[in-house]
Amino acid sequence: xxxxxxxxxEIDDERFEKEIEPLRERLxxxxxxxxxxxxxxxxxxxxxxxxxxxxxxxxxxQGLDPRGFTLHAISxxxxxxxxxPFLWRFWVRTPQKGRIxxxxxxxxxxxxxxxxxxxxxKKSLDMKTAAINNFERQLSDDGTVxxxxxxxxxxDEQKRRLEERERNPLTAWLxxxxxxxxxxxxxxxxxxxxxxxxxxxxxxxxxxxxxxTDRKYTxxxxxxxxxxSLEMHLENNGEKAGQDKKRETERRKMVPAKRRSEPxxxxxxxxxxxxxxxxxxxxxxxxxLLFKRHIPLVIMYEGWDxxxxxxxxxxxxxxxxxxxxxxxxxxxxxxxxxEHHYLKRFIEHYPKAGHIAIYDRxxxxxxxxxxxxxxxxxxxxxxxxxxxxxxxxxxxxxxxGGIVKFWLExxxxxxxxxxxxxxxxxxxxxxxxxxxxxxxxxWDQYSVAIDDMLTKTSTKMAPWTVIxxxxxxxxxVKALRTIISYCQEFL
Amino acid sequence: xxxxxxxxxEIDDERFEKEIEPLRERLxxxxxxxxxxxxxxxxxxxxxxxxxxxxxxxxxxQGLDPRGFTLHAISxxxxxxxxxPFLWRFWVRTPQKGRIxxxxxxxxxxxxxxxxxxxxxKKSLDMKTAAINNFERQLSDDGTVxxxxxxxxxxDEQKRRLEERERNPLTAWLxxxxxxxxxxxxxxxxxxxxxxxxxxxxxxxxxxxxxxTDRKYTxxxxxxxxxxSLEMHLENNGEKAGQDKKRETERRKMVPAKRRSEPxxxxxxxxxxxxxxxxxxxxxxxxxLLFKRHIPLVIMYEGWDxxxxxxxxxxxxxxxxxxxxxxxxxxxxxxxxxEHHYLKRFIEHYPKAGHIAIYDRxxxxxxxxxxxxxxxxxxxxxxxxxxxxxxxxxxxxxxxGGIVKFWLExxxxxxxxxxxxxxxxxxxxxxxxxxxxxxxxxWDQYSVAIDDMLTKTSTKMAPWTVIxxxxxxxxxVKALRTIISYCQEFL
Numbered sequence: 001x002x003x004x005x006x007x008x009x010e011i012d013d014e015r016f017e018k019e020i021e022p023l024r025e026r027l028x029x030x031x032x033x034x035x036x037x038x039x040x041x042x043x044x045x046x047x048x049x050x051x052x053x054x055x056x057x058x059x060x061x062q063g064l065d066p067r068g069f070t071l072h073a074i075s076x077x078x079x080x081x082x083x084x085p086f087l088w089r090f091w092v093r094t095p096q097k098g099r100i101x102x103x104x105x106x107x108x109x110x111x112x113x114x115x116x117x118x119x120x121x122k123k124s125l126d127m128k129t130a131a132i133n134n135f136e137r138q139l140s141d142d143g144t145v146x147x148x149x150x151x152x153x154x155x156d157e158q159k160r161r162l163e164e165r166e167r168n169p170l171t172a173w174l175x176x177x178x179x180x181x182x183x184x185x186x187x188x189x190x191x192x193x194x195x196x197x198x199x200x201x202x203x204x205x206x207x208x209x210x211x212x213t214d215r216k217y218t219x220x221x222x223x224x225x226x227x228x229s230l231e232m233h234l235e236n237n238g239e240k241a242g243q244d245k246k247r248e249t250e251r252r253k254m255v256p257a258k259r260r261s262e263p264x265x266x267x268x269x270x271x272x273x274x275x276x277x278x279x280x281x282x283x284x285x286x287x288x289l290l291f292k293r294h295i296p297l298v299i300m301y302e303g304w305d306x307x308x309x310x311x312x313x314x315x316x317x318x319x320x321x322x323x324x325x326x327x328x329x330x331x332x333x334x335x336x337x338x339e340h341h342y343l344k345r346f347i348e349h350y351p352k353a354g355h356i357a358i359y360d361r362x363x364x365x366x367x368x369x370x371x372x373x374x375x376x377x378x379x380x381x382x383x384x385x386x387x388x389x390x391x392x393x394x395x396x397x398x399x400x401g402g403i404v405k406f407w408l409e410x411x412x413x414x415x416x417x418x419x420x421x422x423x424x425x426x427x428x429x430x431x432x433x434x435x436x437x438x439x440x441x442x443w444d445q446y447s448v449a450i451d452d453m454l455t456k457t458s459t460k461m462a463p464w465t466v467i468x469x470x471x472x473x474x475x476x477v478k479a480l481r482t483i484i485s486y487c488q489e490f491l
Numbered sequence: 492x493x494x495x496x497x498x499x500x501e502i503d504d505e506r507f508e509k510e511i512e513p514l515r516e517r518l519x520x521x522x523x524x525x526x527x528x529x530x531x532x533x534x535x536x537x538x539x540x541x542x543x544x545x546x547x548x549x550x551x552x553q554g555l556d557p558r559g560f561t562l563h564a565i566s567x568x569x570x571x572x573x574x575x576p577f578l579w580r581f582w583v584r585t586p587q588k589g590r591i592x593x594x595x596x597x598x599x600x601x602x603x604x605x606x607x608x609x610x611x612x613k614k615s616l617d618m619k620t621a622a623i624n625n626f627e628r629q630l631s632d633d634g635t636v637x638x639x640x641x642x643x644x645x646x647d648e649q650k651r652r653l654e655e656r657e658r659n660p661l662t663a664w665l666x667x668x669x670x671x672x673x674x675x676x677x678x679x680x681x682x683x684x685x686x687x688x689x690x691x692x693x694x695x696x697x698x699x700x701x702x703x704t705d706r707k708y709t710x711x712x713x714x715x716x717x718x719x720s721l722e723m724h725l726e727n728n729g730e731k732a733g734q735d736k737k738r739e740t741e742r743r744k745m746v747p748a749k750r751r752s753e754p755x756x757x758x759x760x761x762x763x764x765x766x767x768x769x770x771x772x773x774x775x776x777x778x779x780l781l782f783k784r785h786i787p788l789v790i791m792y793e794g795w796d797x798x799x800x801x802x803x804x805x806x807x808x809x810x811x812x813x814x815x816x817x818x819x820x821x822x823x824x825x826x827x828x829x830e831h832h833y834l835k836r837f838i839e840h841y842p843k844a845g846h847i848a849i850y851d852r853x854x855x856x857x858x859x860x861x862x863x864x865x866x867x868x869x870x871x872x873x874x875x876x877x878x879x880x881x882x883x884x885x886x887x888x889x890x891x892g893g894i895v896k897f898w899l900e901x902x903x904x905x906x907x908x909x910x911x912x913x914x915x916x917x918x919x920x921x922x923x924x925x926x927x928x929x930x931x932x933x934w935d936q937y938s939v940a941i942d943d944m945l946t947k948t949s950t951k952m953a954p955w956t957v958i959x960x961x962x963x964x965x966x967x968v969k970a971l972r973t974i975i976s977y978c979q980e981f982l
Contacts (some may be wrong), residue, residue, distance in 0.1 A: 058813045066804055067820035067851055071813055078570045104814060170779060271627055288661060313557055322549045322562055323595060329558035336826050360558055430523055 001201065002194045003208055005152045010214035021225040027063035030230045031100065035068055038339070039233065040095040040144040043226065044103040045135045047151025048186075049179055050161040051212045056151065057104040059219045060226070069100035076112060083294070083352035084108070085398035086128065087135055091347045093175065094139060099338040107132055112196065116189075125192075125283055127397060129199050134390045140204035142341045144195065147229045148205060149222055150197060151212035155186040188340065205469025252389060253460035259450065259467065261411040263474040272473035276315070279480045283319040286487045287356065293491070294353035294401055296401035299483060300362045304446075305436045306418040308472045311356055315476045324358035342376075342384075343391055344367055350395065363388055367453050372445050385456040392462035402490050404483055406471040407454065441467060492690065492700055493685045496643045501705035517553035518786040521721045522591065526559055530724065531586040531635040534717065535594040538642025539677075540670055541652040542703045547642065548595045550710045550719070560591035565601060574785070576857070576889035577601070577619065580625055582838045585630060588830040598623055603687065607680075616683075618888060620690050625881045631695035632874060633832045638720045639696060640713055641688060642703035646677040700795035743880060745953035750941065752902040754959045754969075763964035768808070770971045774810040777978045778847065782815055785844035786982070787892035790974060791853045794899025795937075796927045797909040799963045803899065804849055806967045807974070816847035821856065833857055833867075833875075834882055841886065854879055858944050863936050876947040883953035893981050894953045895974055898945065899960040903934055 034041060043060065045053050057071065072093050081089040087107065096099035111128045134148055154160075162183060165171040182189070184449070208225040212218040269274075290297055299316070302307045313327060319490045328349045337345045343363055353355035366384040370376035392403055410418075419440070421431040439446070458464040465482050469475040525532060536544050552562065565585050569869040572580040578598065584765070586592035601722070602619045618956065627637055644652075653674060673680070692698045703709040727836040758766075781788055790807070792800045804818060819840045828836045834854055842848035857875040861867035883894055893940040901909075910931070913923040956973050960966040 029918075036921075054812070054814060061813045062809060065801065066808055066818035066849075067801065071817070073814040080569050080571055170776075190660045285661075310556065310558065317557055318553060321545070323545060323564040326562070327557035334825065336825050336827070358557075427520075430527075 001188065001197050001207065002150075002152055005209050005211040007152065007154050007157070007211045007213050009211045009217050011217045011220060016220060019220055019240060020223065023220075023227055024063040026227050027060075027223065027230075028065065029205065030227065030234070031064055031068055032489040033172075033234060034100075034145075034230065035098045037233060037234070038097040038144075040097045040139075041100040042095065042103065042139070042144060042146045042229070043100060044108070044146075044148050044455060045108040045151065045222075046108050047105060047210075047212060048151065048153050048158055049149040049182055050165065051102050051151035051152060051153045052215065052218055055215065056149070056222055056412060057102065060102060060222065063223070064100065064102075068098075069102055070095065070227055071102045071104065072106075074105040074107075077110070080352070082153075083354075084193065084296075084350050085395055086114075087131060087394065087398065088347060090135070090349055091344055092460040094144070094344060096336065096339060097143070103144035107135075108196070108200070108234050111355060112189075112193065116192075125196065129196065131394045132187070133399065134394065136200075136202065136205040138343070138387050138390070139341060141387075144341075145230065145233045146205040147208070147226055149208045149210055149225065151210050152480050155183070158183055158186065159231040183358055194393050252393075254455075255458045255460055256464040257407070257454045257458045257466050259407070259409050259454065260468055261414065261469055261470045263410045263478075267471065267474050267477070269473050272477050275477045276480065279477070279484060280319045282484050283480060284321070286484060286491070287320050287324055289491055290356065290487070291321075295491070296351040296353050297356045297487070298351060298359065298395065298401065298403040299356060300364075300403065300405045301408065302362060302364050302368070302406065303467075303469065304410050304415055305439055306415050306422070306432075307410045307469045308475055309360055309408055311472060312406075312467075312469075312479050313360055313407045316480055319480070320356060324354070325358060326351070327360060330359060330361035331371035343387065346393070349356075351401070353399070354434070363391070364453060365458075367457075368446065368449050371449050373443055378466055385453075388457055389462075390461055392457075396461050402486060404486050405462060405464045407450070407464055407466045407480070408475065409466050410469045412440075414470045415440065492688050492698065493641075493643055493681065496700050496702045497706050497836055498643065498645050498648070498702045500708050500762045502708045502711060504707070507707040507711060510711055511714065514711075514718055515554040516549075516716065517718050517719075519556065521725070522555055522559055524725060525588045525591075525636075528725070529588040531588045531630075531633075532591040532721070533586065533594065533630070533635060534591060535597040535599070535637075536642065536713075537597060537599050538650055538701075538703060539644050540673055541642045541649050542642035543706065543709055544595055545868060546706065547640070547709060547713055548593065551593060551713065554595075554714070554825045555591065559589075560593050561586065562595065563597075564595060565596040565598075568601070571843070574845075575787075575841050577605075578622060578885065578888055579838060579841055580887065581626070582835055585635070586833060587827065587833060588634070598626075599687070599691070601956045603680075603684065607683075616687065618638065620687065620891065622885045623691055625885065626697040627691075627693065628835070629878055630832060631882070632878075635832075636721065636724045637696040638699070638717055638849050640699045640701055640716065642701050642709060644703050646674070648704055649677065652732075684929060690839065707733055743884075746949045746951055746954040748898065748945045748949045748955035748957050750898070750900045750945065750957050751959050752900045752905065752961045754965045757970065758962065758965045760964050763968050766968045767971065770968070770975060771810045773975050774807075774971060775812070777975060777982070778811050780817055780982055781847065781978070782812070782845040784982070787842040787844050787890050788847045788978070789842060789850065789886070789892065789894040790847060791850040791855075791894065792825060792899065793853060793855050793859070793897065793898045794958075794960065795901050795906055795907050796930055797913070797923075797961045798899035798901045799966055800851055800899055802963060803897075803958075803960075803967055803970050804851055807971055808849065810971070811847060815845070816849060817842070817963065818849045818851060821850060821852040833861075834878065835975065838882070841890070842892070842893075844890075854882070855944060855948075858948075859937065859940050862940050863933055876944075879948055880950055880953075883948075884950065887952050896953060896955045897953055897970060897973070897976050898941070898957045899966065900957050901960045903931075905961045906931065 045056050045060075048051050061069075061071065070093075077089055090107050093101060111125060111132065115125045117129065140146060161180065162175050166175045196206055197209075206222075208229075210218055210221045210225070301313060303309050315329065317325060326349070330346075333342070333345060346359070346363045349357055349359070366376055366388070367381050371381040394401060395401070417437065419432055422428040454464050454466070467475045467478050467482075498752050511886050536547050538544050548562065552560075561584075568580055584592060584594075602616060602623065606616045606619065631637060651668050653670065657666045657795075663678045688698055699713075699720075700708055701716070714834050792804060794800050808816060808818065817840070821837075824833070824836060833884075837850070837854045840848055840850070857867055857879070862872040886892070887894060909928065910923055913919040945955050945957070958966045960975075
């Protein structure tokens, strides 16, 4: 796509002045309209070094109400970002509905930069391409408008600009040896960049290629592209032009998970406690190895009310170093969280390298409570299975870590017994609420949703483990055993 | 206080087992009660190296519901934390009401460690002591319970434990040359630590000194101290024992700021634009210098509705590098924000070293809208003047940065004129709401609150500048000029 840019394009002052002002005003109006309609917008400016990314960003900012956007200048990741998966730092920066996130450089620059420093960059870049396309498609499906610009200049022009910057004391420090090195690699970078742009030019997040030799022409093109993209979104009432979104055909290896509430083999409380004590040492060692080797681990609990998630988590955690894990209790989303993509609040809590994050309930709320209670539309929860599979696969691939997913199954009778126990024990009544009883009335609906979930999201990379929890002691042993054997295979 | 610890204390297994279990259960009950009553709790464990901080943390965690607390293991600050004031990383970790934040090491270890690496540590540590006392008092005033433990062991005992750790392959890597170095400095650290503990032993956040030679005794003492502190808080119904809180007598140098809405000297639009163009170059250079020297700057706008905050910010920002500043629009607090100390959400947005944060409205909402509308009680908003002064002083001292505070003053007539203009211009009606008209009816009440604010919070370290804004062009020139001359003096 780079070679289609006519780099000789330029524009005279008079025409520029005449055309830019109405565009600027129009952008202001569009920003307000999009805010009212609660549309999130991502604008990203990419390009060669010295192509004018900062200058272009500055110009766009002039047309925007500063209270409605956040600017993200993306360079080297911080320590907190380096110890998490590649897209994490971008997920946490996705805009709230009604706001604009303006990226000066983005995941594209980072993918190229981080990959070219390694040897096996080609394979890894392909993987990142798929992850980026998934990321952008998921945001687009959620109603976010994504407008991407690439500022293109020729090698000669880049050289001229770098030399000019070196002559100016205010900018000379920007031109490091590394920048010159990238300049020398211009020709070899070209095809890689071109193919990267082509394979991320989707109908839900198309690229605008901008010939950036002439400063004024660049600004005008960017403004035109931006205004047009936003107008198109409003005209189509949020409907994307092409509904056939480029989506990898889903051919995942699935690992069936069958529900049952009673363990096949009975086990007394004493036996179980003995087993737990033995497993404790293994777990401590495994936790230590994860830490030493900088491997993150996600452990996720879902299950019926009163299935024993809390108790199970407490017992498991007892065998971990408290400085190396976090329990993430998931409640209903807050009003602000509701104005973001539903996956964002879970991704924010991804464990850092070497740490364990234990989710007490999870993103599967989308296909359980949100499905049953109608908080998510049918389109949304049906789409969620694929989105969740993508998210989990991306997590495993890009973090180098693992994920253990538990479904705690109990029988309807066992649940009733526990509800009644809780209601009658003054030390435990706090554990039971009217909502629990209401959920119980919907047992059959939940049952269908759970089966769908276990069928559609038990992938080879992130399989479900059903924990037969009518016997809570057995459940604790099985959970700890599963974590240990998963890690042993994995470490 | 260290010498009052009897380091020979120990306890036998039988007594330990008998006493610990009821305490653990009691802690669980207390945690639930505090959650129901929406009380935030900070527990911090400090002590000598190898005194058992991790072990003690592990034990406390056993008594807690994992869904109700967050553990913060504090070691070296991350990059993001290093470029912000000392207490920033702790402010952002303060717990929501109803939750517990458990700190394994804390601001105390950090203050000591970071100070002892410098030469002028004594003076700087005194300053940190004052800042820490203010921090803890402010949280306590807001209803947070703070329980602090110091685990004390003798030098010999420390040596024995470090050697033991060196012999165990699972822990040997923890014993670095740095740790041995600290051990060798035990005797010289002792008096510094002792004086630090003494001067932070307040009635709102007292220290519990724990002789930590015997492991079981340590655990028991910590549990007893914790349960007792939490029970005391509940018994007193949140009233602190001593109401005479240790508070620095406020003898600040004040800089009077007088309100007026009309500039003394008139200035035509054209003249102002000319002046703005000239100032632009200075502003760009200043922004560059701030960046180069890693100095952060806070610019804060308060003012009447329609006083022109938005337009002023946009014009000022035009002369800055977009990658080097952020505009922080402040709206009413979200439900989650309301469950934290009111200053937290502003502190979270402190600029990092070399950056500019422009606050569009600010923490002064506490003594303006929250006072007038009764969202803050009289005790709360009266307390706020001192709290805000402390916060601003701490920001200036600990960040090495600056703060510029603007009050945009217009006359009541000018406001009416602008409201009517906005209402009749279809491009501007979005700017005016019913709330603006309601606020206008309370002009006189606001007027009193504004005068109080300008009198009580215009300190030498963070003075107010009143911008006469009946003439919006003049206002823009004055704002830009003020920033430039403030920075020139400061840089």
